[in-house]
Amino acid sequence: MDTFLNILVAGLLLGGIYSLVSIGLNLVFGVLRVVNFAHGAVVMVALYVTYFFYAVFGLDPYIAVVLVVPIMFVFGMGIYWFILRPLQDEPMMQTFATFGLLIVLQNTVLAITRGEPHSMNTELSRLVFSIGPLNVSAVRALSLVVATIIAGGLAAALRYTLTGKAIRGLIQDRPVGVLMGINVRQMYTLCVGMSAALAGVAAALLAPIYSLSPGLGDDFILPAFAVVVLGGLGSTMGAYFGGLLVGIIEALAGFYIDPTLKQAIWFLVFIAVLILRPSGLMGRLGAEEVGLRGNA
Amino acid sequence: MDTAIPRAGEADAPARQTPTIQRTGGPASRPVWPHLLGLLVLLLPIYLLRGNPFWIGILAFTYLFAGLAASWNIIAGFGGQFSLAHGVFFGVGAYTVALLYLRAGISPWLGLLPAMLLGAVISALISWPTFRLRGPFFAIATMALNEVAAVFANYFDHLTGGPRGLLIPFRAGLANMIFVERWKYALLTGMFMVLVVIVSLVLLRSRLGYYLLAVREDEDAARAAGIPALRVKILGMMISAALTAMGGGLFAMFVRVIDPPTLFSLQDVGVKFALLTLIGGMGTIWGPVLGAMLIVPLENFLRTWLSDVLPGGHYIVLGLFMILAARFMKRGVVGAYLTLIRRRRA
Numbered sequence: 341m342d343t344f345l346n347i348l349v350a351g352l353l354l355g356g357i358y359s360l361v362s363i364g365l366n367l368v369f370g371v372l373r374v375v376n377f378a379h380g381a382v383v384m385v386a387l388y389v390t391y392f393f394y395a396v397f398g399l400d401p402y403i404a405v406v407l408v409v410p411i412m413f414v415f416g417m418g419i420y421w422f423i424l425r426p427l428q429d430e431p432m433m434q435t436f437a438t439f440g441l442l443i444v445l446q447n448t449v450l451a452i453t454r455g456e457p458h459s460m461n462t463e464l465s466r467l468v469f470s471i472g473p474l475n476v477s478a479v480r481a482l483s484l485v486v487a488t489i490i491a492g493g494l495a496a497a498l499r500y501t502l503t504g505k506a507i508r509g510l511i512q513d514r515p516v517g518v519l520m521g522i523n524v525r526q527m528y529t530l531c532v533g534m535s536a537a538l539a540g541v542a543a544a545l546l547a548p549i550y551s552l553s554p555g556l557g558d559d560f561i562l563p564a565f566a567v568v569v570l571g572g573l574g575s576t577m578g579a580y581f582g583g584l585l586v587g588i589i590e591a592l593a594g595f596y597i598d599p600t601l602k603q604a605i606w607f608l609v610f611i612a613v614l615i616l617r618p619s620g621l622m623g624r625l626g627a628e629e630v631g632l633r634g635n636a
Numbered sequence: 637m638d639t640a641i642p643r644a645g646e647a648d649a650p651a652r653q654t655p656t657i658q659r660t661g662g663p664a665s666r667p668v669w670p671h672l673l674g675l676l677v678l679l680l681p682i683y684l685l686r687g688n689p690f691w692i693g694i695l696a697f698t699y700l701f702a703g704l705a706a707s708w709n710i711i712a713g714f715g716g717q718f719s720l721a722h723g724v725f726f727g728v729g730a731y732t733v734a735l736l737y738l739r740a741g742i743s744p745w746l747g748l749l750p751a752m753l754l755g756a757v758i759s760a761l762i763s764w765p766t767f768r769l770r771g772p773f774f775a776i777a778t779m780a781l782n783e784v785a786a787v788f789a790n791y792f793d794h795l796t797g798g799p800r801g802l803l804i805p806f807r808a809g810l811a812n813m814i815f816v817e818r819w820k821y822a823l824l825t826g827m828f829m830v831l832v833v834i835v836s837l838v839l840l841r842s843r844l845g846y847y848l849l850a851v852r853e854d855e856d857a858a859r860a861a862g863i864p865a866l867r868v869k870i871l872g873m874m875i876s877a878a879l880t881a882m883g884g885g886l887f888a889m890f891v892r893v894i895d896p897p898t899l900f901s902l903q904d905v906g907v908k909f910a911l912l913t914l915i916g917g918m919g920t921i922w923g924p925v926l927g928a929m930l931i932v933p934l935e936n937f938l939r940t941w942l943s944d945v946l947p948g949g950h951y952i953v954l955g956l957f958m959i960l961a962a963r964f965m966k967r968g969v970v971g972a973y974l975t976l977i978r979r980r981r982a
Contacts, residue, residue, distance in 0.1 A: 369772075373772070375772040375775060375776055377779075423959060423963070426963050427962060427963065430966070431771050432718050432771070433962040433963075433966060434962070435718070435772055435775055436910065436911075436914060436958060436961075436962045437958060437959045437962035437963065439902075439907055439958060440954075440955045440956070440957070440958025440959040440962065441955065441959060442955070443903055443951050443952075443954060443955030443958065444951075444952055444955035444956055444959070445955075446948075446951070447948035447949070447951040447952045448948075448952055450947055450948040451946045451947055451948050451949060451952065454947060455947060562779075562783055565776050565780070566780075569773070569776070598791070600787065600790065600791055601787060601791060602787075603780075603783050603784055603786075603787045604784045604787050604788065606780070607780045607781070607783070610780060611765055611766075611777065614765075614768075614769060614773070614777065615765055615768070
């Protein structure tokens with residue numbers, strides 16, 4: 341029983357990390373209807389930016405986040421203006437271009453760092469709480485807490501602020517949103533920027549946990565897609581709970597079946613959701629069909 | 637009397653006999669011989685480069701990827717289904733041919749047939765659930781499938797050799813499909829390219845080809861017109877997958893070392909097919925072939941010259957190419973050429 345609970349907690353904490361990455365991905369996927377294959381690579385770039393501040397100025401990742409987030413926001417705006425905006429209404433080309441971006445980012449980082457692995461071990465990364473029979477790593481617990489705050493905060497912002505309402509309007513029906521006077525480009529710039537900024541937050545929280553490599557993003561992008569499909573297109577809380585669920589499934593499957601098969605497990609979940617409930621746990625029905633309609 | 641309204645019985649009789657498709661100005665109305673001539677010209681470098689082992693090797697790869705991109709183009713270009721799962725069929729073909737040869741001593745020439753069959757069957761099984769997804773969802777699901785295949789290839793190591801891969805010993809001979817002279821490989825992969833182009837030509841002139849185009853243009857309208865869209869997509873996918881598996885088998889015999897990271901690499905296999913086709917021109921006969929002729933030699937050149945200076949440098953160039961092609965050359969080289977001709981005529 342203790343083992344089971346420990347695995348459950350480990351899965352929940354892993355799920356917190358997945359949630360963090362997926363919320364940003366879902367913002368772009370849900371609002372712009374773009375499959376951003378480069379999102380994992382954006383998280384990876386944010387980690388290297390964090391490392392830059394750590395190695396050059398000796399800043400702790402948790403402090404550097406104040407600088408990394410605005411930098412990543414501008415980076416995200418750049419992605420929108422140079423790659424996504426010119427390809428609006430062409431989902432296939434956007435998908436293709438984000439894959440190109442993924443390859444460019446990965447290999448540029450590889451060329452700069454020459455593939456040497458780096459890591460940022462702070463005092464915190466070794467800190468482990470014990471609550472009864474449970475062992476909880478402090479940095480992982482923190483990432484779950486922050487993911488919860490971000491998911492709740494973003495969902496509230498989308499619900500209650502005027503900008504949030506505009507974004508939700510665009511998710512539901514872009515042409516009508518445009519007719520109501522919503523500035524599409526401004527909202528899209530904001531969404532892609534925020535998505536990258538959230539990758540910056542994720543990077544600060546991941547920094548003490550993962551060692552850096554250019555291919556790091558690949559570990560996140562597939563589960564993040566599974567999470568987005570599971571949670572529902574454009575739903576922040578869906579991405580949050582979907583992330584926790586995928587984390588728990590991965591931890592349980594890793595222990596009781598085989599850790600090397602975890603990709604296959606995600607995929608089965610993914611396909612099952614797509615077939616049984618294509619709109620996801622918290623998404624709108626028929627969203628998966630809208631994806632193709634370029635003019636949607 | 638000509639303008640008289642025909643009676644019910646007469647009205648549909650001539651319509652049934654007339655092969656209306658042939659008169660619409662579609663692909664079927666154009667002659668085939670320029671295509672065949674073009675293929676012959678493309679095979680000419682084998683003779684010219686036969687003495688240069690470095691360039692003939694690149695040429696063999698170029699033909700192989702031209703054929704593979706053209707196979708992908710059948711379902712993605714004609715059928716409009718942006719599959720990223722073709723690495724699966726490529727891998728299935730490579731493993732089938734290699735295993736039948738290594739374990740059962742079956743000649744790779746014969747092994748290509750079960751490889752193609754297996755590729756087609758697996759593609760049908762994969763397609764049935766994933767084809768209900770559209771656009772980006774289909775792309776994500778098929779990409780995930782590719783990752784799953786890589787995981788399985790690593791996991792079932794008693795069959796695939798796992799991460800260590802399979803090594804095919806060098807025993808030269810026609811029956812083994814292993815040659816000392818490198819130009820024979822180029823001839824082999826060149827023939828593969830010719831085969832795929834001919835299949836594409838035949839397909840575009842067939843009912844299935846027209847159905848695929850109709851589904852690509854508007855799936856709902858096609859369905860409303862009575863086209864069994866799901867069956868058409870699955871058939872297109874099976875043809876495409878069988879040819880991809882054949883290419884995988886040839887790849888295995890050419891490089892003679894196969895392992896999961898090589899076969900299921902997205903940037904070198906699954907997405908590469910898409911890159912070549914998009915740069916050349918999606919949904920055209922010659923787009924994928926021209927894309928391969930441009931990109932594969934360039935990539936090999938960059939890989940050779942940049943690897944010391946800049947690790948991964950050739951990927952940076954390829955990635956930039958993808959972004960620029962998506963932004964500025966949406967219809968590829970062939971599309972740009974056709975636009976130019978149309979403008980000159982107008």
